[in-house]
Amino acid sequence: MTTGNANRTPARTFPDVCVRCATCMAVCPVSRVTPRFPGPKQAGPGAQRFRSASEASVDDWIELCTSCHLCDTVCPAGVPISELNLMAKAKFLDERGRTFRDWLLVRSDLFGELAARFSGIVNPLMKNGAIRWLLDRLLGIDRRRDLPGYEYPTFRQWFRTRPAPEDRKPEVAYFYGCFTNTNETDVGKAAVALLEAHGFKVTVPPQRCCGIPRLGIGDLRGAKEMGERNLDLLLPTVRRGIDIVFSSTSCGLMLRHEYGRLLELPGAGELAMRLFDLCEFLARVRGEGESVVRFRPLPMKAAYFAPCHLRSLNIGLPALELLRFVPELDIRVIEAECCGLGGLYGFKKEKYEIAEEIGKDLAEEVARMQPEILLTDCEGCRMQLRQLTGIRTLHPAQLLRDVLQG
C-alpha cells in the first residue's frame, strides 16, 4: 500500500505559495555580500507579484542572481525561487538585449575544440597582459580572473584513439561535458579509469553542450535547443537500457532536472531515470557489493567542497562516501556555502567582485583547515578554489583513480 499525496506541487509561477518566512535569506550567497541584490525572497516571489507580461521589466538587479539554487533547497514552502528569478532574468534581458560577450561566452562549446587544437598559441595569449586588457575593456571579461587553459588532444579525441577494451563487461555511457573535453581532460580520463576498474565498459555517445551556460544569460530558447539536440543524441543510449553518468554536477543538474522541470522537453523524464552522477553511480555499485575495488592508503589531509548544483541534485555527498573508502586519507568537508563563481558569472567584469567576495568565505575556511589538496565535483568551483587558494584542486574521481589498487 502506498500512502501520501504526491501531487500537491503548487503551480510553479504562483508567488503566493511563499509565506515570506525569509529562510532563503539565510543562505543566498549574493545578498550575503552585496545589498545591490535584494535577495531571493524579494527578487523571486516578492517581485513576481508585481510582474506583468505586458509591462517592461524594471528588475535591473535580477542579473545578479547566480542561479546557485540554494534558495530552492532550503525553502519550506517549495517555492521554485531561482526559477522565478530565471524567468524574470530572461524577460529583462530579452527586452534590454544581451552583450556580445554573453553571446560569445555561452558558445564556448563551439570554439572550444578549435581553441584546444591551437592551445599552444591560445593559452599563452590568454595569459598575455595586453590581450587580457583588451578582453576586459572591449568585452567585459575581467582581467583579474584566471582563464582556464585549453588541452590537446581533447577528451573525445583521446577516447576515440585509445585501444578498445574488452567487450563482455556491462556497458555504461559517459557524459563528459565541454569543460572536461577541452580544458580538463584528465577528469574524463579518471572517470573512465574508475568505471573500468569497477567492471564496466565505457562508451561515449555523441553529445553537445548541456546548455546550462545559456540559462545563465536567460536564453531559454537557446537552452531548449541544446536540450533537444542532446535528447536526440542520448535517448538512443538509454533506450538500449544503458545508464549514463556525468562527472560535472552542473551539466548533470541541467540534464537530469532542468530539461524536464524547467524546459519541459519531451523525453526528459526518460533520460533522467538513467542519468547518474559518477560518484553516485560508483557508490551505488559498491553498495550493491559487486566488484569491490580497493584503494591504496593515502596519508594526506584533504578537504572536500560540495558544489551548489550537487546539493540541488539531492543525492547527498556521494564523492565523500567514496573518498572515505581511501585508507588513511584525512578527508573533511569545507563548511562554506557556494564558491561564488557561478559558472560564467565570475568572469564578467561587473560581477567579478561579487564572485570574489562570496568566495572569500570559502577561502578563509580553507586557510583555517590547511589541507594539502582540495576536491570538488564542479569545474567552476575548482577554478575558483585554485584562484583563491593556490592549492592543488581536483575532481574526486582524479584522486580516486590515482589510488586504485592493482
Place this chain on the structure above:
Amino acid sequence: MKRWDLIVIGMGLAGLTAARTAMEMGAKVLVVGRGIGSLSLFGNTIDVLGELNPETEMESGIRGWIAAHPDHPYARTGAEGIVEALNAFRTLFPPPYAFAAIDGRNSLVPTGAGTLRPTYLLPVTMAAGASMRREETLIVGLRGFKDFQGDTVSLHLRCRGVTVSLPRYGLEGATALALARLMDEAPFREGLGEMIRQQMAGEKFIGIPAVLGLKDPAGVLKTLEAITGARVFEIPMLPPSIPGTRIFHRFREALIAGGAAFHMGHPATGAAVENGRCTEIYAENPPLTSTYRADRFILANGRFLGGGLWAEMNRIREPLFNLPVFQPGSRGEWFREKFFQPESHPIHRSGILTDADLRPVDEEGRVILRNVWAAGSILAHHQAIEEHSREGIDIATGFLAARRALSA
C-alpha cells in the same frame, strides 16, 4: 538500493536531534527535508517550559508540571529524559559558544519586539540580556538594517536607545546574514564597537540585534565587550535567525562528519506500507521520484509550516502516512475569537497521538506502524507557543524517538 538504518523526515531541531542521537548510537542515518527546517526562522534560545515561574528550579518544577499534564509529549520523555537530552544538546556546543541555563531556572530575555520572554538555555551571546538593568542598558540599532527597530525595542524596554552607522559605507539594506558575515571580520566589529563606545553614557549593558557573526560569535562578543567595557547581549529578531543558523550549521557539520547524509530540498511525499511497517518513502525531485529505504523512520517534519500537518477546509490531515490526527471537532472550533489572547487556539493542540515510545497510535491506542516514531511539534497535546516549550519538546522527543527506534 541502499538501505539506511534510520531515515529522519524533517530537519528542524527535533529531526536533527534524532539524527545525531541515532548516529552516535552507531546507526547509518539519512535526513530528508523539504527545506532547511525551522531553526533558521525562530531558533535563538532553547525554551523548555517558559511558563514555569522563573523562581522555580526547572528540574523539580517540570516534574510537578508533567504530573498535571499526562498527555503532553513531556509525559513521554519524563523530566529525566528532558535533562538527559538537553545535556546531550549542550555537548554539541563546547565553550566558548556554549548554551547554559542561569541558575537552573528560566530567565527573562529581551526580544526584538521590545518585550521580555522567558527561556531556559541561552547561548553565551545572549546571557547578559537576562541580567540587564533597564537604567544601565543601551539598545543599539544599526542604520539601514530593517529587521531590527532599535527605537521600538528601547521604547518598550524603557532603556536608552541609539542607532549607529555601520563602520563601512554602502551597506544600507544589508541583510542579517550580510551583517553577521561582516562581524566575522575583525576590523568591522572593532569599528562597530568603537561607534557604540562613542554613543555610550556610562551604560553597563548593551543590547544589539542578533547578528554577532556565524563563525566565532563568542569572539565577536569578546571584542565588543573589550571595546565598550560593558556586557553585550544579542537580541533575537525577525527571521532569518542567525543564532538558529549557527545551531543548524553545527548539527550539519557534526552529522556529515559522522557519516550521516542530508537530502534537502524535496519533501517526502509518499510512503510504502506493508504489514504494519513502512518499507520506503518517496521524494519528488521532478522529473524523478527518489526512493529511500530504511528499517526505521522518524517523522519530525513539524506542523503546518513544516508540512507535517495539512489544514484542509474541514479537517487536519497528516499527509505522508495518513496517520490519524488529534484535532478539534470542527473547523469552527479551530480558533478562538481573538488572534492574540492568553489561551491557546485549539488548533495548536492538534497533532499525532503516540504510545509511550512515541510510535503513532489510533484512537484506541493501537500502534499503527511498528517502525515509525514521531518527534517534535507534530506531536499532539502541547501548546508550544503559550508554554514556551518548542525547543525542549524538539530536543527531548527527538532524543527519545531515536533511542526507542534503535532499541526496537
